[in-house]
Amino acid sequence: MARVVAVINLKGGIGKTTTVVNVSAGLALKGARVLLIDIDAQGNLAMALGVQPKRTLYEAIVDHKPLADVRVSARPNLDLVAANESLLLAHQAIAGRADWVRVLEQLVRPLRQEYDFIFFDCGGSLTVLNQNALIAATDVIIPTTVEPFAIKGLEKLIAQIGRVKGGTAVVRAIIPTMVDPRMKQSITLLAHLNRTYGQLVLPPVRVNVRLSEASAVGKTIYEHDPRSRGAIDYAQIVELLSKMWNMQ
Amino acid sequence: MARVVAVINLKGGIGKTTTVVNVSAGLALKGARVLLIDIDAQGNLAMALGVQPKRTLYEAIVDHKPLADVRVSARPNLDLVAANESLLLAHQAIAGRADWVRVLEQLVRPLRQEYDFIFFDCGGSLTVLNQNALIAATDVIIPTTVEPFAIKGLEKLIAQIGRVKGGTAVVRAIIPTMVDPRMKQSITLLAHLNRTYGQLVLPPVRVNVRLSEASAVGKTIYEHDPRSRGAIDYAQIVELLSKMWNMQ
Ligand SMILES: Nc1ncnc2c1ncn2[C@@H]1O[C@H](COP(=O)(O)OP(=O)(O)OP(=O)(O)O)[C@@H](O)[C@H]1O
Numbered sequence: 383m384a385r386v387v388a389v390i391n392l393k394g395g396i397g398k399t400t401t402v403v404n405v406s407a408g409l410a411l412k413g414a415r416v417l418l419i420d421i422d423a424q425g426n427l428a429m430a431l432g433v434q435p436k437r438t439l440y441e442a443i444v445d446h447k448p449l450a451d452v453r454v455s456a457r458p459n460l461d462l463v464a465a466n467e468s469l470l471l472a473h474q475a476i477a478g479r480a481d482w483v484r485v486l487e488q489l490v491r492p493l494r495q496e497y498d499f500i501f502f503d504c505g506g507s508l509t510v511l512n513q514n515a516l517i518a519a520t521d522v523i524i525p526t527t528v529e530p531f532a533i534k535g536l537e538k539l540i541a542q543i544g545r546v547k548g549g550t551a552v553v554r555a556i557i558p559t560m561v562d563p564r565m566k567q568s569i570t571l572l573a574h575l576n577r578t579y580g581q582l583v584l585p586p587v588r589v590n591v592r593l594s595e596a597s598a599v600g601k602t603i604y605e606h607d608p609r610s611r612g613a614i615d616y617a618q619i620v621e622l623l624s625k626m627w628n629m630q
Numbered sequence: 631m632a633r634v635v636a637v638i639n640l641k642g643g644i645g646k647t648t649t650v651v652n653v654s655a656g657l658a659l660k661g662a663r664v665l666l667i668d669i670d671a672q673g674n675l676a677m678a679l680g681v682q683p684k685r686t687l688y689e690a691i692v693d694h695k696p697l698a699d700v701r702v703s704a705r706p707n708l709d710l711v712a713a714n715e716s717l718l719l720a721h722q723a724i725a726g727r728a729d730w731v732r733v734l735e736q737l738v739r740p741l742r743q744e745y746d747f748i749f750f751d752c753g754g755s756l757t758v759l760n761q762n763a764l765i766a767a768t769d770v771i772i773p774t775t776v777e778p779f780a781i782k783g784l785e786k787l788i789a790q791i792g793r794v795k796g797g798t799a800v801v802r803a804i805i806p807t808m809v810d811p812r813m814k815q816s817i818t819l820l821a822h823l824n825r826t827y828g829q830l831v832l833p834p835v836r837v838n839v840r841l842s843e844a845s846a847v848g849k850t851i852y853e854h855d856p857r858s859r860g861a862i863d864y865a866q867i868v869e870l871l872s873k874m875w876n877m878q
Pocket residue numbers: 393394395396397398399400401422424426504505506559560561587588589590591593594595597612640641642754777778779
């Protein structure tokens with residue numbers, strides 16, 4: 383039975399998609415069967431993995447096609463349900479339904495036997511689909527940059543998750559991203575993060591242009607530059623998460 | 631009659647709030663009367679200016695208070711209508727109205743005589759309020775980082791603006807933000823931006839930790855470090871925009 387993992391932060395541009403790609407690819411390389419679902423209308427996930435799917439989550443939500451019919455294989459053990467700007471229209475289609483907040487939960491239910499993990503790549507605001515992802519999620523991972531607005535937003539996000547899920551135990555990890563160890567402000571805020579959230583905070587992913595290059599050419603960091611800081615840092619995150627999730 | 635300027639990019643974390651603060655503060659220092667309206671439920675604008683308003687845009691939208699009653703003075707010539715997470719509830723209140731897409735236009739109409747500029751600080755996704763801001767706007771400014779997802783998103787955003795406004799003439803400027811001149815990828819993508827959008831692209835704002843520090847302490851860059859790269863780059867942007875807008 384797959385764990386359903388929402389990777390979310392209401393602050394934009396802080397590394398959600400990059401984290402989904404490189405954590406899921408790492409788990410797939412270790413043999414886990416993983417499904418990625420992009421619920422952000424920007425649809426960056428397909429570009430980041432170098433796939434051009436013909437179908438998207440829109441067809442599953444509005445045309446009621448099963449997810450199994452709109453997914454594509456992105457890598458061995460790693461399937462993807464993509465998104466594009468048509469997803470903006472799906473928001474309106476969902477908002478009118480009585481069960482509007484459980485649409486994603488119902489869509490993934492038939493697939494949970496087939497995968498070990500199902501990841502949602504969330505967009506940067508509390509849309510209808512992001513609320514759906516939180517409801518469907520068994521686990522929540524929060525990437526964050528170590529800058530003032532993102533850290534301030536973190537408290538609000540965790541409070542919001544507490545309201546939606548009736549508690550915050552579902553938050554499994556906070557991943558500091560794009561950390562530049564040369565910047566005093568980063569180090570100070572990282573220490574603040576560790577003091578405030580303790581064990582939840584994983585070792586930081588350092589800023590590394592190879593990660594940005596990788597997403598530009600549709601590769602995972604392990605494919606683009608396996609010896610880079612980005613690959614080393616994300617591989618460490620994958621090890622820690624798989625221990626936490628008792629993967630053999 | 632105030633120009634109504636939407637500062638927008640559907641990609642998050644690329645410098646929208648930082649641009650609103652430092653462009654508007656520069657115009658106010660030159661004697662223009664400026665009103666800022668935060669339409670992002672994260673409410674970063676108040677924090678960035680170091681003000682803690684008791685009222686927000688929520689009261690204007692849901693309790694029908696005039697904007698003049700919820701604004702606060704942030705600096706000389708610079709007033710602010712703040713936001714917070716209650717704005718998420720305002721989205722639902724608007725969505726049910728027949729004139730749902732002209733709510734902001736109606737709210738700002740009585741104030742356009744009092745100001746030279748009214749800026750909207752938009753959030754990072756196509757929310758109901760962002761669509762309202764585009765409808766109300768006489769001018770659109772698009773900050774963007776020079777990285778692959780943001781550049782790809784730019785085409786879609788401009789197409790979206792074209793659909794909402796019946797043309798893209800309202801797009802006045804594209805401002806490259808957080809540009810690191812040492813990174814090859816940034817230089818390549820900046821050249822691509824200039825080739826694609828020509829005159830619309832203003833000189834880049836370089837990456838500069840003083841900008842992040844300034845937002846952490848609630849200061850404009852001119853207050854925090856007037857000799858920094860960030861202050862020099864934004865002052866240049868202010869000069870170019872005020873020439874474009876025929877400010878004496
Ligand atoms: N550690 C890092 N070092 C350098 N660049 C990074 C790092 N992590 C991500 N990036 C780059 O930063 C940009 C933003 O990252 P990404 O798109 O993953 O953020 P996001 O939170 O998914 O954004 P959005 O809110 O728009 O969905 C991308 O170009 C990405 O390649």
